[in-house]
Amino acid sequence: MLSKRSLVGIQWRFQTLAVLFFMLVGMSVYAADPAVSTSEEAISAGKTVFNANCKQCHKLDQKSVGPALRGATDRQPLDAVKAFIKNSSAVIGSGNAYYTALYKEYNNTVMPAHEFLSDGDLDNLLAYIEHGDKVDPNAAAATATAGGGAAGAGGGIPSEYLSIILGVLVLVLLLILVVLGLIINVLTKYINKQDLSEEDKDFVSQKSDFGKVLKSDAFVIIITALVVALVAKTAIDGLYSVGVQQGYAPAQPIAFSHALHAGQLEIACQYCHTGVEIGKSANIPSANICMNCHTHVQNVQGKEGISPEIQKIYNAVDNNQPIEWVRVHNLPDLAYFNHSQHVAVGGIECQTCHGQIQEMEVVAQHSALTMGWCIDCHRQTEIATEGNAYYDKLVQLHSDSKDALKVKDIGGLECAKCHY
Template structure:
């Protein structure tokens, strides 16, 4: 029988372990600021608020007119962020050093007040700033598959498997700690008893680590971990098949969308003529390029033109198409119509293609997976105002508290995209 003192010792060790666990849980809970939610609903709602009020002056991961916003909740307190968004000038006028320094750093540019935003709106926009749109095509130019594809196509299963493996490892470590404490307490207790020499020798023996490594239990645990990691890797690979998010091939002519669509503000529809009238957006022919370059080259003859533009002249003179490398490529089993989305739905090019006006080299911004499309159909509201085609649908949908969305007009039907 164990003595009362030994039982107390075991109990104290277990209590110590429990306290440590609660402390770890408490630290984790404290580290996750409840105001910065990471749910899909909060991020989607925050993106809507951000695009409507902040997008003109701010980006998440780089400077624009204002600073890059990602990580702002680590640099500032949440109440300060909300106060600054609502009325930055009031915060500056109060003498807040951080606000004053920020105002000076950005050339005294006045930020518009957003007093109309609710506290929920502010929580959502902070959620989007911290957790939304983290994929950057320019940073993953070479990732045609591999890690970028796995992250794009297999984010959910990969995340779940990582959590499961992490929990299993944590549970294993806790079990080992508890067993170690129990063994330590019992060893000390037994050593104090009057035992035969054989028993004392058995109790005092050192741990044989080589024997442990060869034991059935250790082999089973290692095998289970290896199987879990192999399964995770296999699932990541399966979910990345056909996903080319971040793919940005070198084109035959170094055409800069940043210069043409960004600096010169040439509308996408000028070059991609089919985007509002047909299924395909169309790749522009050399003749469209020459509509401008016949006049913008301020030189006599062709000798003074740049090597890249000379390639356009060569294509026209030889009556040969420019062999552009396709970036976005849906599988043949999926039907997509540009005009339905752009002309009817009023969807901006940037919704699917990212900030195209800032890309020197075009890369695939979105994953373009079926899950990505379905998620968009579930969240996107129908632009019904001024369109009589939707009047009857709006009337039928009037009993619902939610806005009319693509999913409500057949946007989730298989035959819409797989005909």
């Protein structure tokens, strides 16, 4: 028989072991709690997800259409953040106080659901949100200062300085001519004082007869040749410019700013021009694409009421009428061009052909878009063969050449490529 004291000792030991057991279980559960990844691979994959789904409305460290995203997992549990990304309406409807307040702060703007994102996509997205593209303010300031100095030292001579330099050079040339004239005058007077023969005096004292020069056959022939060459060049330049709309910047029915949308807000070109990666045409955006954002964004931040330009979008939707955008870039019907072939397959950036579109308030045609311009590009552009098995055989056949595989080497200069 066990004594009472022994039973108490056994009970105490059992309780101690139970406490230790539950502490270990709790620590293991806490340790197994999923954390945001810091791997470069996850951050890189997350940036792709962010650019495709979030960049239009969010930035990492400052407010845009929506709130800044950095620190989202500090403000709410990880599972809650994932659930909100997948279906914000459901989380708000469940009574989550934080997200309900956020919903009201942004004028009851509903974030689109992202049910199609897998758990892996969400993990990568949060890895990028929390750890991607971090900027040290002190380093950024130092870089900006250094960059400003570099620009001042090696950024070239400003145009106003060039004008001043040219003006000074012209003035110097005029002064040289004046000095030469004075020297000739002094020398002439000095020579005339010498004991010269009549023939030498006549030679020294002779004056130029510009009338005879202007009437001479040589002068007439030279001037005639110059005029004919100038007229011919002007005519040829005019013929070559037929159909070339470089610099064309028409006024649009709505004053849409690419500098604001593509530049400041960093909205990807593919968001509005939906066909650029999948079809021949990039597509001019319809009013419903505008309304994806402007259902909630009705004016410039800090102003009240609907702005006049955004009101035009509402009018088009209410009246079921398309916005009659004026086309800027237009190739002739005899030429075939496929956006997806260049953007999706060739990896060509929009700016290559359209210029710094993210800086344009009014879109203008940047490139000539002539046949010569296209052919020159095909002669210089290298094929992006890495990771594309389609080109393996061509790369193998081209291996004997010292030059890289370019578009011209795969038929890029054949007439039927663009004309058929």
